[in-house]
Amino acid sequence: MQSAANFNQGLMQFLQQATAPAQAVAAMSERLNEAGFSLLQEDTTWELQPGQGYYVIRGGKSLIAWRQGQAPVAEAGVRMLGAHTDSPCLKVKPNAEIIRHGCLQLGVEVYGGALLNPWFDRDLSLAGQVHYWDNAGQLHEALLDLREPLGIIPSLAIHLNREANKGMEINPQKYLPVVLCQAEEEDPKLVFRELLASWLKEAGHAEVSEVVDYELCFYDTQPPALVGLHQEYLASARLDNLLSCYVGLEALLAGDPGTAATRLLVCNDHEEVGSASSIGAEGPFLESLLRRLSGDEPAYQRTLSLSLMVSCDNAHALHPNFPERHDENHGPRINAGPVIKINANQRYATSSETSALFAGYCRRAQVPFQRFVVRTDMGCGSTLGPITATRLGVRVVDVGVPQWGMHSVRETVGSQDAWYLTRALQVFLDSESLAVS
Template sequence: MREQLNQGLIDFLKASPTPFHATASLIKHLEAAGFRRLDERETWHTEAGGRYYVTRNDSSIIAIRLGKQASEDGGLRLVGAHTDSPCLRVKPNPELQRQGFLQLGVEVYGGALLAPWFDRDLSLAGRVTFRLAGKVESQLIDFKVPLAVIPNLAIHLNRTANEGWAINAQNELPPILAQVAGDESVDFRALLADQLSEEHGISADAVLDYELSFYDTQGAAVVGLNGDFIAGARLDNLLSCYAGLQALLAAEGEESCVLVCTDHEEVGSCSACGADGPMLEQTLRRLLPDGERFVRSIQKSLLVSADNAHGVHPNYADRHDANHGPKLNAGPVIKINSNQRYATNSETAGYFRHLCLENEVPVQSFVVRSDMGCGSTIGPIVAGHLGVRTVDIGLPTFAMHSIRELAGSHDLAHLVKVLSAFYSSHDLP
């Protein structure tokens, strides 16, 4: 079971280099399990026991399994995660030709650790919008092969490199793609048109725009002397998306269940498809159009906001509160912050701890040091919009926001087990 889940996660990460691809990967799994798309532009026809999903911007998705019990009686069991990760995104007019090299200008998306992006074999993926036969269409592309690199400056020319230096995103991050002759010009959009033709057989009249990200071509892997760890890109937060998906597909019972995987969490979630936008509330109100029924349902519901937690790094243990240092492979972490950076309260934490104990899943707690700032999640945002009770949890990881993160190889199975129990639970507190 554990090995199967870990390999499934590795395959999911490989297929999901961008939020667009992650959403497409989730759709593939959901449709194979009998979930049917609901188009936001059309009238919806749903029924008790039905399985549905809704997407927005091709990068956010909500999957719904409607129970046979009325939701105002049993409530909704919601699991929330996000599809985006910090990365380098290509600018609209990116072509740079300097010292005989073709480079692309990039913009840093989210709070990325920048140093690990150097000396990596990078590829490019995302969404391209183009004109075809007078119509505007979009398609996902993924070059897959290594086609760019950001070389470090040699230690001989930067003697203080190991003492730390501020990386200038404008000057130091443009990846190198090729060498070019002095009078040779390269049209990046023409390269994208060629990729559309090669990957999809589309002969676009013109590439109009794009949302493209560089990513590391080194695949995720189980690593360590005893296979204790999973190393890979975008574990924050595709790890939680995948766990939520597996739990939803494995859940038993007749309760109403929802999986919410939204884009733009790494930049604040304020967008049409982000957690700070209207997507989730609009979706739930269409399923529960009666105002009183909607409020009653929400007040009987619970959201598990799943986003990675900071594990205790053996080289930096002093960065944690001594009594609240989550260990890798020791189970999911309940995240608590009295200033509401996490939405956990004693009742929701108690219920999640109860679920873990009942299902023999180890559970931990995290509170940030009192002299350090605290990150946040979609939990407080969704709780603030819907008024739904929320617990913030996540699996402990190292190197969060690096191009390659590290998690425990036992923890995915722990999280899937407890989330499956949550989706299958008959009574909520």
């Protein structure tokens, strides 16, 4: 069994690779290929073998991987893990160029509920998907990750805004365009699509004729790090929710191929903006795959009744500077184990039954666990858990590791908690029965 230290090194490497949802899926695909999983196309006939691993991708940004169980899914059910590949960020607009006052800037849209202040004065790069035509007029898709710092959003000096530390509203249209370089008006070399074409050619796509469109996001180039006097913490961008993607993937790959039940990981895009898309959790991706594995409607219904999803998304850790923001009996602590998330109004899908089941997996894995309930006088966020429970009618428990700075450009978790959660999920995936007597 690997140690938490070794686990964290793999996690940090993944976070460095997964700079945007498409890059996250590419990194997971690489890991799955190394483990002997086979990529399947949804428009082909499948011949699945017990004990073998498979995965499918939709839209380049959502992925489902599973290991086929020894028994039919209608007899043993599916042990499911859910996470999401997207994080709040700044996405480049289609007509992005802004040349003013001697600077070339790119206009951006705010994706998801981002904390905006931490984006100022960061060394930013670009990653995502680009679609282009070749010289024959054929359409291609390429992944692009520039890796190097190429932009910044400079703060306004406090001398020019003496009230800055008393709180300033950030107008994203006015204050968030990213500065790329010095420039003058009407410089033909500074058309963004032309820059993309040159970057693609440098990356090996020599056949690029014209960039048609793209989905690109800025990201902070500062690498993940273990911090704290005793390295108690792990700080990085995109911990919400790439940490859960990595944890789920490692738990899936560590499982026993001989178990009766099929074990599955689904990582959807678009959770941060409501999941309502063809590749989001509210879309048909997971349902269509489960129906395909089941065979017919009666078998599909039996499959759901025998199944459970653990929806993994990070939880709000008790902040030492803001303890009043938590219910005094439900403030999860860093490095005190995974958090079971509960909400009476179904913002989380956890029930008493599913909470008790997950507590049992933690006990068997010999890891601590905690429970989170938001203050009664505050609103509660949500996850893909309630969406999946509503769409499929399957049992769900919402869990996650506790973190600080959620939706910041740089977030913090405990250096033990991801490893704790992985061990609990391994027990869940290898469990023989989900029955409650």
